Amino acid sequence: MVGPAIQAAAGAAPAGQTFTPGPILLMGPPGAGKGTQSKILMAQWLVPQISTGDLLRGMRKDPEKSASPLGQEMRAVMNDGHLIPNELVEAIVLDRLRQPDTKRGYILDGFPRTLPQAIWLDRELSAENETLPIIAVNIQVSYTKLLRRITGRRSCPTCGRIYNTYFCLPEYETVCDVDGTALVQRPDDTEEVFAERMRTYDAMTAPVVEHYQGMARFAEVNGDLPVGEITQAIMDAIVRLRS
Numbered sequence: 001m002v003g004p005a006i007q008a009a010a011g012a013a014p015a016g017q018t019f020t021p022g023p024i025l026l027m028g029p030p031g032a033g034k035g036t037q038s039k040i041l042m043a044q045w046l047v048p049q050i051s052t053g054d055l056l057r058g059m060r061k062d063p064e065k066s067a068s069p070l071g072q073e074m075r076a077v078m079n080d081g082h083l084i085p086n087e088l089v090e091a092i093v094l095d096r097l098r099q100p101d102t103k104r105g106y107i108l109d110g111f112p113r114t115l116p117q118a119i120w121l122d123r124e125l126s127a128e129n130e131t132l133p134i135i136a137v138n139i140q141v142s143y144t145k146l147l148r149r150i151t152g153r154r155s156c157p158t159c160g161r162i163y164n165t166y167f168c169l170p171e172y173e174t175v176c177d178v179d180g181t182a183l184v185q186r187p188d189d190t191e192e193v194f195a196e197r198m199r200t201y202d203a204m205t206a207p208v209v210e211h212y213q214g215m216a217r218f219a220e221v222n223g224d225l226p227v228g229e230i231t232q233a234i235m236d237a238i239v240r241l242r243s
């Protein structure tokens with residue numbers, strides 16, 4: 001999937017070391033394809049993807065990171081059964097942003113999630129004089145399409161293959177193509193759960209979108225398009241906003 005998309009995007013915008021993307025924030029609801037797009041942009045521009053999910057997982061599982069002061073602090077909080085406080089998440093993000101591989105830019109995925117986090121990040125970035133201001137790109141996917149991705153999802157308990165009753169039907173409707181096992185649906189893949197998750201997402205991120213929009217550092221791309229076309233739209237928008 002990554003190969004053809006990179007080829008499709010290659011003619012559209014400067015690639016590799018010739019273009020400095022600076023800090024990029026990819027936004028979009030769960031299931032919009034942020035992870036896929038981040039990986040393509042990473043390969044295209046040779047900058048790291050920084051995902052808060054990965055960072056926090058790393059702090060828990062990587063022995064070296066979990067032994068660091070931030071890792072120890074995080075473990076202590078989690079051992080007490082508490083949620084990781086915002087200040088600690090920010091400290092972990094900042095620590096990652098100061099690594100040498102971020103000099104030409106990076107792709108943020110999952111942070112900032114709230115307006116206070118966006119304001120905090122702007123302040124931190126402007127304190128470091130060489131850093132470009134952050135650009136936010138929102139991947140918009142139609143509600144119906146996202147809903148179908150979730151509510152149509154079925155999986156095979158035997159081999160783990162994923163199907164979708166709207167986009168990727170097995171040959172004999174309710175059983176796995178490979179081993180004939182009856183397909184199952186996850187209990188929380190319902191419209192109610194999805195709608196609630198979307199409401200939370202919208203409420204939290206709408207102010208973040210407005211924040212970057214207000215500073216003319218924002219672009220919106222159509223996430224219903226094929227992967228390669230979405231990549232191209234993202235790259236075009238970033239190149240335009242950086243020129």
Ligand SMILES: [Zn+2]
Pocket residue numbers: 156157158159160161176177178179180181
């Ligand atoms: Zn199977």
